[in-house]
Amino acid sequence: MSSNSFGQILTMTTFGESHGAALGVVVDGCPSGIALSEDDLLVQLKRRRPGQSSITTSRVETDEPEILSGVFEGKTTGMPIAVLVRNVNQRSQDYEILRDHPRPGHADEVYSQKYSHRDHRGGGRSSGRETLARVIAGVVAKKILPKELLVVGHCLQVGPHRAQTFDPAVIEDNDVRCADAVAAKRMISYIEDLRDGHNSSGGLIEILIKNAPQGLGDPVFGKLKARLADAVLSVGAVTGFSYGIGFDAATQTGKEYIADRKNFGGILGGISTGEDIVLRASIKPTSSIEQTAKTGRHDPCIVPRVIPVLEAMATFVLADAYLHSKTQ
């Protein structure tokens, strides 16, 4: 199995470096007859794109996706769907200093050791830019699943500021993608201050999945929670994953645990129950603050841009499990 592929029946294979010619993805296993266009992809890519607000990097990436295959007359054909995004505005010269100066907390040093010959520009494959391929794959995955399924990601916490209310309608209205408009303001102000001090912040993301079909996932190694953990931890900035009661389980008693089905997180025995699935992911603060702060080419808080990536990965896992369930 390729280390750049993900999924069992529905698979994505991603390729490309942040400062090479292009990035892209091949999604295979998608049934035929599903409407798909570049516009569908743009909606989600735009959510991941940098340069959108005061709290994300000022880099501009246009991210124009081109569907190369697998779609004919506006519908999928059952053949592999390849999508290409050309790199523009690469400014590789900004990164020349990184050739011999690996960044602390970055993959640079381990890449050099493991591969000897590496692409030092902008992190190469370890760049967050690779995740646009995941977002594309997530759009395809979403279309495979029942229409009523909803995947909603939001920022639960940034530094000391935690959301106190949950209003999904406001998530896309604030730069940090928080479902609590009041907390959002505090989060943004906190991030702006850190940015001005050449610093950055970590955070917490919650992914809420509503109307997931019952019966997704398998009892032992294909547990839905394990596939989701794999998917979520495959994103660079993520340092932790939990579902349902999560780490608070440590201090619970059994009676408390079974008293509220919300603790189960919509998954029992590795299999979806049909109830809401709730996932959380902890996000580390951007570590490339020292060298790149002067150029403005980093995100003082990556949380809002990671949200669509985690939504995409979770959706992909569900779609793969959904197709698998048809064989069982």
Added chain:
Amino acid sequence: MSSNSFGQILTMTTFGESHGAALGVVVDGCPSGIALSEDDLLVQLKRRRPGQSSITTSRVETDEPEILSGVFEGKTTGMPIAVLVRNVNQRSQDYEILRDHPRPGHADEVYSQKYSHRDHRGGGRSSGRETLARVIAGVVAKKILPKELLVVGHCLQVGPHRAQTFDPAVIEDNDVRCADAVAAKRMISYIEDLRDGHNSSGGLIEILIKNAPQGLGDPVFGKLKARLADAVLSVGAVTGFSYGIGFDAATQTGKEYIADRKNFGGILGGISTGEDIVLRASIKPTSSIEQTAKTGRHDPCIVPRVIPVLEAMATFVLADAYLHSKTQ
């Protein structure tokens, strides 16, 4: 890919129900010439076995492993290693009531929905007993890795009681497998009280990996942290996974994060750095308290018995990545 297989180059395929004829595992991809015996397996199986203390189930499982294949004259041959453990003391009749009464917080209900025809006795495949197959696979995996590698699991927290010191020498000396002898006493007393009240407790496990080779894992989907998350969440009782700074990343700034390499958890860009790898897993309280409490056939705190399972799964991931790294 089978939902009962795990791994890429080194694979384990597990089978068997808790109340069927036997459980077992086929480990494939192990190089030839490695000494392996049933005694090696027994050492670890004994650590996972129930009935060992006041805070685990009183069920007695003898767990006698038989190596069926892949070992000749005391050494591995490069062929698949099949190990069988017969079930004894099954007392299936104890579970007859479960045929039509699924337990809350258990896989029973989702199994019935997904598979229609299911084995209701003792959870079938969702039983914790399946994990003995993982422990066996972990023993094989350990022997593939460099001798100096150490994988040490311990109980970090139970209910309100958290370990304050770390002395690996005392871990196996107390029933809860805590590296802080003083905290261990409090944890055990806490669990005993819950047990007497037909209740149970969750907890927190830490897995410390010392002397892991540099360069294990891959940049995108084979990230070491993602494979470890998949492995850890594939264990039934686990509700969360983190590495390094974990969920505390949410409140850190970038300057704090890069100031201490311990935050990186021994993994950068998805690849091991050669430093200590530190993982944490949250464990939910046993939920089968109501129906089975009277028979004493449940664990009031599963943490000590999950520790060798998580050690095994983490070791397996490392061995698989280690073999993969030889091709890169």
Added chain:
Amino acid sequence: MSSNSFGQILTMTTFGESHGAALGVVVDGCPSGIALSEDDLLVQLKRRRPGQSSITTSRVETDEPEILSGVFEGKTTGMPIAVLVRNVNQRSQDYEILRDHPRPGHADEVYSQKYSHRDHRGGGRSSGRETLARVIAGVVAKKILPKELLVVGHCLQVGPHRAQTFDPAVIEDNDVRCADAVAAKRMISYIEDLRDGHNSSGGLIEILIKNAPQGLGDPVFGKLKARLADAVLSVGAVTGFSYGIGFDAATQTGKEYIADRKNFGGILGGISTGEDIVLRASIKPTSSIEQTAKTGRHDPCIVPRVIPVLEAMATFVLADAYLHSKTQ
């Protein structure tokens, strides 16, 4: 992917050496609710078993299968189906001479080079005895497919003797499994003569598949013909595979080829058409004639015993493709 596993959604993992404790197979991905018993397995295992006639080895293997898991109250549960066959009558001492004397035309020498430490007794994993695991998996596969599907293998040729007629009713009535009763007699007499001269014969097997569902297989790498070729060549004695017109295509013109749909062999563009699928496999003569001839422990013509193995492998490929087609 394990080198001892086969299949994508429906998988089999086989284990065991001919002179170890046992052989076995884990079949995973079988849907729940399918009736399965040891008697079902015995019917097919008996067809593969040696010691049945003058033209097969006189070794007696009882091959008593035990279903260890995945079946409850007579029906599959959707969990992995493990089946064990203990080895008896191993007479390992007969093979002691092989420890340092690899047999010509056998895997012995390459095993020694590749694995250093090997099980020399009876070929270890390269023994034809491993194929009983395939036969078991084939029985499970057959039950997944539509009932009307038929897989009929027969001996087309042995040495200079070729079947001239096709009467499926006589196949199981003669020791060589030929569908032409007259040719069968000549084949058997030919083999008996070779056996008396401490020699052996190759042959040709045809597998006819009737009523296969339309639409099995995929356009590029999952072509049904490629999966079948992989399956057929995974059997030790097979030296060639063809379907439809096969090697006679070399001398055909396009007009001749398209004039008769039988030339297509029931597969177009890699996908089954719903018409009869016809496969052929060439079988090499048993090469272990010199050392083992005196003990009578070899088959002067392995063709009749390979037939149920190829039927099983072809059936398995079809069942795997059938399950896959449900996701497309």
Added chain:
Amino acid sequence: MSSNSFGQILTMTTFGESHGAALGVVVDGCPSGIALSEDDLLVQLKRRRPGQSSITTSRVETDEPEILSGVFEGKTTGMPIAVLVRNVNQRSQDYEILRDHPRPGHADEVYSQKYSHRDHRGGGRSSGRETLARVIAGVVAKKILPKELLVVGHCLQVGPHRAQTFDPAVIEDNDVRCADAVAAKRMISYIEDLRDGHNSSGGLIEILIKNAPQGLGDPVFGKLKARLADAVLSVGAVTGFSYGIGFDAATQTGKEYIADRKNFGGILGGISTGEDIVLRASIKPTSSIEQTAKTGRHDPCIVPRVIPVLEAMATFVLADAYLHSKTQ
């Protein structure tokens, strides 16, 4: 596992339709530090390209490959190597008639049944044009293997004309890629006559592999012969595969078989011996003769163009097995 991916450790994932925007391939698992350029690819692509002689289609395809990723400063980085070939000269309108008129002996009809929505232009994914992706992957694979390894394909037979001598130096000097210059002339003349009669011819290809490392392949399901059969049959025009003595085994005795190691075909017990590996593939005559003959857009004999594709597929299998052998 994706139906458009091939390989275990070294994988290729191909995408694209013959009349879509582009075709391409992602090769993953290639070690870092290997020199690779578009020129390397062009050498082999040119051999597969149509429009080169009187006996191939007159279509002109320029096939300009662009390496999108995985190569930096002229060397592989260990990251996935994506290569894109844009389609030009598509003339899709030539195929408009095929929308509702599937061609006999073609995948058209089964595609329609299986996928409902299909790309009818030029066969879509079932087009021979997809094989340029294989040729690209083969170039990468070749560079992974020891330098001394040679893979030489040649045309053994066309219609009634069979090569009588073997002079590798002349293979690329004649349009049919035959190693017997005299037979080549007869073959070409035979094909030209068929072409003039709106007809086509099948043929036989032999692939000779010299200096393959010992020990490639695995004993049971990863047998080198099985992987090669899968690879060879994954090419559209192939109707049969054999190695070593092949189908002539049917008429051999055991004494004859073991008397000449050439019969073993360089593979014993599924594992390479280090001796010459000899494969044969039967090729069906082009079936799209009726509708496309008038436009000259078909190959009256596809054999010479399939040769580099089979070389590539065989090389890929060897490179994958070579990387796998490093873990054993």
